[in-house]
Amino acid sequence: MTMSDTYDTPDTRDMLDRTRQGVIGKPLDRPEGGLKVAGQATYAAEYARESCAEGVLVGATISTGRVTAIHKDEVLAMPGVLGVYAAPQMLRRPAQGTAGEAPLQDPSRVDYPMQPVALVVAETFEQATTAAKALRIDYDDASTSARFLPTHETAEAAKEPVTAGDLEAALRDAAYVIDANFTTPGHASAAMEPHAAVAEWDGDDLTLWGSLQMIAFNVAELADSLGIDPDHVRILSPYVGGGFGSKLGISHEAVAASLAARELGRPVRVVMSRQQVFQSIMRRSETVQRIRLGAGADGRLTAFGHEALVSNLPEESFSEPVTQASEFLYAGNNRLLAVRKSDITRLTAGSVRAPGEAVGMQALEVAIDELAIAMNLDPVELRKRNLPETVPGEGTPYSSRRLVEALDAGAAAFGWDQRSPTPCARREGEWWIGMGMSSAARVNILAKAEARVTLTAQGHVVVETDHTDIGTGSYAIFGQIAAEMLGQPIDRTTVKLGDSLLPAGSGSGGSWGASSTGSAVFYACEAIRATLAQALGCSADDLILQDGKAWAEGVEARPVTDLLTQDLTRTGRIEPGELMEKVNQSTYGAFFCEVAVNAFTGETRLRRMTGAFGFGRVLNAKTARSQCIGGMVWGIGSALTEELSFDTRDGHLVNHDLAEYHMPVHADIPPMEVILLEERDADASPLQSKGVGELGICGAAGAIANAIYNACGVRLRDFPMTPDKLLADLPDPFAPAA
Known part of the structure; x- marks a missing residue:
């Protein structure tokens, strides 16, 4: 028996809020964690x-x-x-x-x-x-x-530009205008x-x-x-x-x-x-981005332009979707969003964690900060003023959007009210100290998936799907969904993954895995619950399952195993429907960080960082927090160290190992605070959850760039922000304090 659904209607039943087992959302350990730390998980x-x-x-x-x-x-x-x-x-x-x-x-x-x-x-x-x-x-x-450098002269439109209103006229009429160019290098x-x-x-x-x-x-x-x-x-x-x-x-x-x-x-x-x-x-493709923002005296965006140049091999259709978040994040009825691809002879460009937003938002969030400073307006307040009611140029409504809550929660936890808006206002010894912030946003995707769940005659739960666990916690999350739905202790739940002979899950990518394959697990469990309810003599809505027992109002509790004469197996399937087009489903958050910039060397050290994130129902608080921290670390690398360096004479990659491609290491990472904002998004999935795996990157590098400016007054638009780029413009380290 298979329970299948094309997800076209929001699921508002709050099913996982009415179950009794109490494992969903909890920060449970990964069941395979012991194997991994002991070197017994076979790769x-x-x-x-x-x-x-x-x-x-x-x-x-x-x-x-x-x-x-x-x-x-x-x-x-x-x-x-x-x-x-x-x-x-x-x-x-x-x-x-x-x-x-x-x-x-x-x-x-x-x-x-x-x-x-x-x-x-x-x-x-x-x-x-x-x-x-x-x-x-x-x-x-x-x-x-061959061509080894991307150029505008050889570039063609990657897709149809997004246009609305009259951008040029709106910029001419704006009280405040930002017109800035940004570059980001390739990433591995x-x-x-x-x-x-x-x-x-x-x-x-x-x-x-x-x-x-x-x-x-x-x-x-x-x-x-x-x-x-x-x-x-x-x-x-x-x-x-x-x-x-x-x-x-x-x-x-x-x-x-x-x-x-x-x-x-x-x-x-x-x-x-x-x-x-x-x-x-x-x-990940390198990018050259031009961002133009125009705002009135009231701090509301009237003009929004975001154009990008990316690259790939000839005949490759993939182009980094740099403007992806710009399509829905901020207001501005007069807009132009465009990505152009230049054909070059370099290693193939493709999807690297958070394609589009990872590099697009770090530039956008710096430009927004520049606008806030030009207007003498708090950067948090500027962002709040420019959240549109519907997607600009489309009129598409939003599903749940916890950006304001993320901005407020992050600011309060971080102590944003202690920030001085004036650069170089705080110095400790030879270090300038500054604070910066940015928004986080990432598109949400529901993908086709299938999973098989078995409730054995002995009361054990087995989840089977070919879905992979790439370090994101799939083993834990799918087990929690099944244990919660079927009222069994988590230690009586087994998850089998990564075998193509099993039902086809959504796979791990695009932050869609937990919600997509998890929804298939959810549907399979619903079918099992329906069969158990029939055996108990109650409706599925009235059925209560907890700790291996089944009962309903007015129906005596019985061991679930008493209702089974043999193993009970059901398969759940889900695939996206028109709902994804009718409602903009995205995840949101905010970053706040403090940096120290050395007045003599230009070295930047991150001192602390806070991220607040809203992404629907939290399925496992520990794995979600881990994903957010991992994303923030990626943002640190993008801001300060990571850069693929290609020889422009022949296109070969110069820094082709971890000795020369500089990623942040433990010594570079300060205390990281993660705030998970619980919410329910019925538009996104039957679980009312959305993806979190990539959200923690999107905009993080921008917050660090903004903190560097607040610390020392140097505004960099060329990532990564290495000491050599800061040195020439640093204030005189021997000058007396203002």
């Missing part, structure tokens, strides 16, 4: 398969062109080498989530530096590595015709676990152990790349050591391992080095 590269050979990818040494010859014989004679394979079907780019999206190209074609073009397989990893380094490849080098996902795959064939059937986010889609992608029926592909990915968008689609290691394993007739493992991950797995 993709760790599966021990008998006679497993080791493969190492070889990257192109030209920027673009064609492979004309691979000198295999030289390395085939080396110790332990089993095979050398060209890339007849290896993806030239990671897929973006759907099979067939990237049609097969000329198999010899090279599109960017260090693109994997061959695989060397040997008995041991060391032998394969030695042979891969020795492999000679000839090329027809077309690098002289840099997941802790590198991309890895172990492939094994049994006749025509392939099993792949991989590190992937979207298994149902990944099966179709892998089958498409191999030219086989998806029914012959099984993918297992129960534990994923981070993805952040980089593992949404299959990439080179999965296809290469599968091809080599089929040719050799034995399992093959391919693990990318950290450098290969940086060089051949998708990046």
Whole structure:
């Protein structure tokens, strides 16, 4: 039996507020946490398969062109080498989530530096590595015709611009105008676990152990790349050591391992080095943004312009949706929002955690701060004055929107009233001290998902779906939903994930996983509850389940197991409907931070940070807090340290490891306060929850930039804000205090 629903009507029943088990929303530990800290959770590269050979990818040494010859014989004679394979079907780019999206190209074609073009397989990893380094490849080098820098001259519209009213006229008439340009560099996902795959064939059937986010889609992608029926592909990915968008689609290691394993007739493992991950797995595009804001004397926006230049490989349709939050966040009836894409010869650009808002909002929130200062208005108040009643230019209503509450709660907890609006007003020794803030906003998405739930005759609950856990807490959350709905203690609940033989969940990406697959779990449990109610002789609405017992008003409590003669299994499905178009469903929050800027060196140290967030029902307070903190850390990196650096002569990535791509470490992170604003959003999902995984990034870097200005009076619009960019404009450190 399957309970299915296209989500077109808001679910206002508050079902999870009427259940009795009391585990939903609680800060429960991850059930797999013990395995992970003890090193017993098996990740993709760790599966021990008998006679497993080791493969190492070889990257192109030209920027673009064609492979004309691979000198295999030289390395085939080396110790332990089993095979050398060209890339007849290896993806030239990671897929973006759907099979067939990237049609097969000329198999010899090279599109960017260090693109994997061959695989060397040997008995041991060391032998394969030695042979891969020795492999000679000839090329027809077309690098002289390549473009390595994005330019407006070569850019085309990524999508139809959003326009309303007359922006230019509104800017001319505005009492206050901000017209500023911002730049953000490319970013890497840099997941802790590198991309890895172990492939094994049994006749025509392939099993792949991989590190992937979207298994149902990944099966179709892998089958498409191999030219086989998806029914012959099984993918297992129960534990994923981070993805952040980089593992949404299959990439080179999965296809290469599968091809080599089929040719050799034995399992093959391919693990990318950290450098290969940086060089051949998708990046976040760099951006050049122009933001124009016009406001009247009353502090209300009348003009709103946000234009961006991004880049990608030719023929790639993905473009960083920089203006995504600008479409709905602030008022301004006269507007222009536009994104243009320039084709360049660099590593593929794709989805990196919070695509669009992560870089768009950090620039927007600085521009809003500049407007507040120009108007001598508190930045919090300016934002409050410019929250529209409906989406500007559309008239679409909003679902729940806790932005004002987030601004107020964050300001109160942080002590925003202690901030001086005058830069350089506070100094401690050789450090200027300042405060800054910004809004947070992220679109909410409900995705198609399916899950199977079984209530066993012994009263145990089993949840099954191919959904992945990339560190977000899926094992905990799905177990809590099922335990709450079926009135069983959490320790009698088991969650099975990451196997393509299980019902297809939504996958982990876009902050849609918990609400989407969680809603499928919810529906499956509702179907079980209906059957139990019938056995008890009451209506489903009157049924009460708690601690393994079932009862209703006027009906004596009985053990649930007394109502079961066998295991009771139901499958729930959900898919989005027109409601997503009829109502703007987004998540909101606010950041407040304090920084210290060294008066002599320009070094910035974050001293404390507060984030307040509203994202519907909180399903697990501990995992939600963890996601918010993780997002804020990403914001710190975006503001202060992270930057992909490409050689403009040939497009190759210069800082291709964690030694040179500088991410914040523990020593960089101050005390972080997270405030979770409980709310219910019936428009968003049956759970009345929304996604939180990416919200904590969106706008965070802007708050830090604003705090730096408040500290030392230097306004930077070029991220990251490294000391060298601050030094030239810092106040005289020896000047007497004002």
